């Protein structure tokens with residue numbers, strides 16, 4: 001089914017919005033009334049038809065607008081794309097994985113023709129068509145990871161596997177949540193996953209690392225992560241804090257339903273075959289409180305989760321300013337009904 | 347675990363003890379690409395008992411029409427290699443895992459010294475293809491018993507030229523590890539695969555010469571050793587299982603129909619790790635994964651290669 005790509009913005013006038021269908025397929029991340037930090041990794045197998053996990057990489061109605069926003073961010077700050085020289089094999093692995101998946105899953109929008117190592121890639125929504133030699137960087141206008149990374153929603157980090165750990169040795173990062181540390185190429189797993197309150201103590205990061213070091217070709221995994229943000233802004237990076245940090249002061253009891261967004265990251269990890277590197281893909285979904293409240297069980301659940309949130313996490317997720325107001329706003333939807341475990345909207 | 351259905355496309359006797367097998371996908375499609383140093387686990391059914399053994403992939407990682415492995419016949423093994431030699435025929439269907447790499451090249455290395463003994467040459471065959479493609483600086487040091495045991499020596503001479511150095515026991519040419527490892531530029535990595543004495547000697551020599559630990563790489567798959575039979579209890583599955591002398595604990599668990607995790611089946615990757623809930627006797631740790639203190643604590647065991655002595659061993663599975 002052909003997608004209808006929307007014209008919308010993720011900055012300044014923020015015209016971003018979700019269609020009814022997009023709301024219904026939103027990856028709501030809370031199966032239970034109480035939020036517990038956990039690694040919650042599961043195999044990235046084909047999900048239900050229409051769900052965000054139906055395909056290897058999810059393309060939705062925001063695709064074109066997001067690629068435009070990514071381009072603006074990269075123009076303003078070219079350092080958001082970085083790759084160390086030893087990651088070239090991984091770059092080509094990434095090209096093969098992403099182009100192959102998109103052409104297979106969205107044939108009306110993307111095509112890939114291979115004649116031996118001569119490949120022709122067509123991206124219809126963005127009006128791109130190029131022929132290049134697989135493995136020969138001089139035949140593309142940009143580095144391969146940069147070239148295709150710009151044509152995908154979300155952020156990507158390529159992790160090199162060495163010394164029993166993973167190093168973030170390449171990345172295209174334009175829609176990161178306000179991570180506690182700015183992303184830097186060359187960081188090890190431990191440096192990069194800095195201090196997540198509650199998680200470090202639980203040894204969650206060490207266990208996740210051990211698991212990922214054994215990640216296999218052909219068996220990708222996924223997990224959901226979440227935060228709350230004011231305005232549908234993709235680029236909430238620490239560097240640009242002056243542009244968006246003050247947005248938190250604009251929230252009031254009248255506009256909170258429109259302004260405050262649940263931001264869910266669908267994180268997927270793939271082992272790359274030739275380089276033995278790992279792709280860490282972070283695909284971001286945004287929905288405002290009003291749209292969440294269309295489905296009563298989501299509103300009730302979110303209310304309970306937020307009400308019982310540990311103060312450290314409220315602070316860590318940058319919600320301190322508007323958190324009490326949000327809990328009040330959500331309270332009016334919660335009649336105390338017992339909810340079954342699960343994330344379905346209805 | 348996701349497996350790939352392949353069939354045997356060719357078998358070649360390369361030395362008196364080594365056979366080379368070529369696998370292609372059963373449905374004729376391409377196999378996944380892989381990185382130099384990867385292995386697959388081959389699963390074979392011998393009289394109703396499933397054997398799974400890891401073998402290094404030898405072909406070029408760039409070629410994905412076929413996979414190549416070589417198997418050395420181990421007379422006093424539990425039958426896997428003998429079966430591969432005697433019963434596996436061209437056209438036979440087999441199941442293999444996706445490739446995985448526990449012996450990868452350090453891509454940032456400035457120079458690579460590869461040391462192979464006997465059948466330990468196999469993981470280097472694919473690494474050499476990668477090193478050549480990357481234009482890397484490398485040396486291959488290949489030791490074997492006598493000229494007829496130098497599987498692939500001729501082929502390697504052709505592809506590696508001056509990078510290859512052979513050492514043949516019967517000709518009394520010996521590899522001098524001390525000399526080799528004493529005089530290498532900064533940023534050199536050493537990789538060893540071969541008989542255990544050779545691996546140990548290489549690791550010790552490198553360490554004594556002050557090589558940084560992360561510049562020393564080895565691969566040594568263990569085959570599950572034969573031992574005394576023993577009994578285990580699986581607490582969550584609520585079953586008691588007899589592990590016979592020539593079966594590994596992991597095989598016995600699988601044969602009892604209980605699903606257990608594994609990847610390498612050679613005591614290296616850590617995936618099969620189980621928590622020990624109770625034990626009254628010694629655990630015979632044979633793996634390279636657990637640290638010495640973990641082994642001493644008797645809280646964890648790697649069922650793919652380790653065994654137990656005693657009357658009672660309760661595992662969290």
Ligand code: FES
Pocket residue numbers: 607608609610611612613614615616617618619633635648649650651
């Ligand atoms: S399966 Fe790899 S250590 Fe046991």
